Amino acid sequence: MTPSARQLERERYRRRRTLTRGAVAAVSTIVVIGLLVYLVGTSPGWDRVHRTYFWWPDAKAAFPDVARSFWLNIRLFMVVEVFVLVVGIVIAIVRVIPAPALAPVKLIAILYADVFRGTPTLLIVLLVGFGLPALNLTGMPTSLFWLGAIALTLSYGAYVAEVIRAGILSIHPTQWASGRALGLTYGQTMRHIVLPQALRRVAPPLLNDFVSLQKDTALLSTIGLVESLRAAQVISGHDFTFTAYVVAAVFFIAATIPLARFTDYLTVRSLRRENGIVT
Amino acid sequence: MSGSVLRADAVRKSFNGTEVLKGIDLEVVEGEVVCLIGASGSGKSTLLRCLNLLEQVDDGDIWLGDAEITDPRVDVDAIRRRIGIVFQAYNLFPHKSVLDNIVLAPVKAGGRSRAEAAATAHELLARVGLEDRAGAYPDALSGGQQQRVALVRAIAMRPEVLLLDEITSALDPMLVGEVLDVIRDLRSDGMTIVMATHEMAFAREVADRIVFMADGRIEESGPPEQLFTAPRSPRTAEFLARHRS
Ligand SMILES: Nc1ncnc2c1ncn2[C@@H]1O[C@H](COP(=O)(O)OP(=O)(O)OP(=O)(O)O)[C@@H](O)[C@H]1O
Ligand SMILES: [Mg+2]
Numbered sequence A: 001m002t003p004s005a006r007q008l009e010r011e012r013y014r015r016r017r018t019l020t021r022g023a024v025a026a027v028s029t030i031v032v033i034g035l036l037v038y039l040v041g042t043s044p045g046w047d048r049v050h051r052t053y054f055w056w057p058d059a060k061a062a063f064p065d066v067a068r069s070f071w072l073n074i075r076l077f078m079v080v081e082v083f084v085l086v087v088g089i090v091i092a093i094v095r096v097i098p099a100p101a102l103a104p105v106k107l108i109a110i111l112y113a114d115v116f117r118g119t120p121t122l123l124i125v126l127l128v129g130f131g132l133p134a135l136n137l138t139g140m141p142t143s144l145f146w147l148g149a150i151a152l153t154l155s156y157g158a159y160v161a162e163v164i165r166a167g168i169l170s171i172h173p174t175q176w177a178s179g180r181a182l183g184l185t186y187g188q189t190m191r192h193i194v195l196p197q198a199l200r201r202v203a204p205p206l207l208n209d210f211v212s213l214q215k216d217t218a219l220l221s222t223i224g225l226v227e228s229l230r231a232a233q234v235i236s237g238h239d240f241t242f243t244a245y246v247v248a249a250v251f252f253i254a255a256t257i258p259l260a261r262f263t264d265y266l267t268v269r270s271l272r273r274e275n276g277i278v279t
Numbered sequence B: 001m002s003g004s005v006l007r008a009d010a011v012r013k014s015f016n017g018t019e020v021l022k023g024i025d026l027e028v029v030e031g032e033v034v035c036l037i038g039a040s041g042s043g044k045s046t047l048l049r050c051l052n053l054l055e056q057v058d059d060g061d062i063w064l065g066d067a068e069i070t071d072p073r074v075d076v077d078a079i080r081r082r083i084g085i086v087f088q089a090y091n092l093f094p095h096k097s098v099l100d101n102i103v104l105a106p107v108k109a110g111g112r113s114r115a116e117a118a119a120t121a122h123e124l125l126a127r128v129g130l131e132d133r134a135g136a137y138p139d140a141l142s143g144g145q146q147q148r149v150a151l152v153r154a155i156a157m158r159p160e161v162l163l164l165d166e167i168t169s170a171l172d173p174m175l176v177g178e179v180l181d182v183i184r185d186l187r188s189d190g191m192t193i194v195m196a197t198h199e200m201a202f203a204r205e206v207a208d209r210i211v212f213m214a215d216g217r218i219e220e221s222g223p224p225e226q227l228f229t230a231p232r233s234p235r236t237a238e239f240l241a242r243h244r245s
Helices: A005-042 A046-053 A056-096 A100-118 A121-135 A144-170 A173-181 A186-223 A228-239 A243-275 B044-051 B076-081 B098-108 B114-127 B143-155 B173-188 B200-206 B224-229 B234-244
Strands: B004-015 B018-029 B033-038 B059-064 B083-086 B161-165 B193-196 B209-214 B217-222
Touching: A005 A046, A005 B059, A046 A243, A056 A100, A056 A144, A056 A186, A056 A228, A056 A243, A100 A144, A121 A144, A121 A186, A144 A186, A173 A186, A186 A228, A186 A243, A228 A243, B004 B044, B018 B044, B018 B217, B033 B044, B033 B200, B044 B161, B044 B193, B076 B083, B083 B143, B098 B114, B098 B143, B114 B143, B143 B161, B143 B173, B173 B193, B173 B200, B200 B224, B200 B234, B209 B224, B209 B234, B217 B224, B217 B234
Parallel strands: B033 B193, B033 B209, B083 B161, B161 B193
Antiparallel strands: B004 B018, B004 B059, B209 B217
């Protein structure tokens, strides 16, 4: 079937419009970036900024130490992300279950969410990192790694629990009713029908919290963990430039990019699957 | 009855290489009620969605009045304001009250004042017997009430033509009647309507013309009496026989 002349003309027009729009976007991007580079490069302070923050020899010198200690940040956030997800799901479920017998547990869950969401993460890190070992409790880990992991889990678990709870509550009641009507128990309906939909729906804000968590592993430098921020601090203490900090920043940014792309991927996939939208 | 309100000329549409509309010619004149019937998957919804530019046609023209709306240079939003559409379900915005559902577009897209839009909304709600539910939220309404509100919301924009896609087929039979009553009422007001439906008896009663679609083509079209009692095409006859039982 050959398209009509009119359709061919429409397609030509659309192609032309796409090209024009692409050209406008490209030209305006180049102009804006060029202007920015020019303005920054010719500003009177640029030379000092360049030497202090972006000095290539310093960056090369700082790289091995910062990279090695960033491995600690990675281990920390990998472990904590798993903990946080578990804590978040458990707390969220406890808060939405309508069982009267669970009232005291629900109360604890509410208290936990309120307290740990309201307390600055740095404060929790200090309380756990210095406070817990001072108690001399038996069985309490004394390694800084695990103390740090506990502190971050407490703080982020409270955030994530709220996000997941909001997701669960956003699932249409008919989904619950359909599950129960098929003879599934409350738990089965939650596990197989509601929770999977809820987690999918809140994946973007959830991953957002994880990005934030990855950055907050730097807070653990305050209790003496030599992670990458601390390593950068040591280096810049020697030579009084801040390039080592910038190197550490680049590592943090690089570590969040996979999460950001993963979030995009999940969003697009669920749109395509559930709404037939092709992007 | 006078000029053509909506016209499709040789409209084609494919999804993933499968041709769903294989050259549709259809003209709807002012005040006419056209019912699209046909088996599931014959392309009724796709045609309606193309008519209101929710889908981009692959070929052919669609005319609204004397404007060719398949021209990529047209302002799609302005065109859609002139065409009302109601779907099978999920029409209403669940986070807005009935009144807010109705006045949203007239105020935001139609440039009317809120007071004027609200006055119209109350008047229209009274006509469909829902004057006391203006403050209710959609989830608190029955399916039939929701569809009546959806109809009111569509006509509150004073469209030149109303497209209805099986708006009663998600409803309990008890509730179908109250929605069909609204359509009868709109018809007697002279509203131009194109509706896809499985309600054969209603189509026969209300339509000026029945269009039978099969496999993405218009197999037969004509006045209801002729088409229902003496279909020319064997496919039409077979379809009608299956739907009479
Ligand atoms: N977005 C889409 N992507 C891919 N295929 C589609 C899409 N929309 C419709 N189709 C296909 O187009 C064909 C026609 O669908 P359409 O919804 O127009 O039929 P219909 O006549 O309205 O049927 P029904 O009476 O069941 O509502 C079907 O085979 C359908 O699977
Ligand atoms: Mg359909």
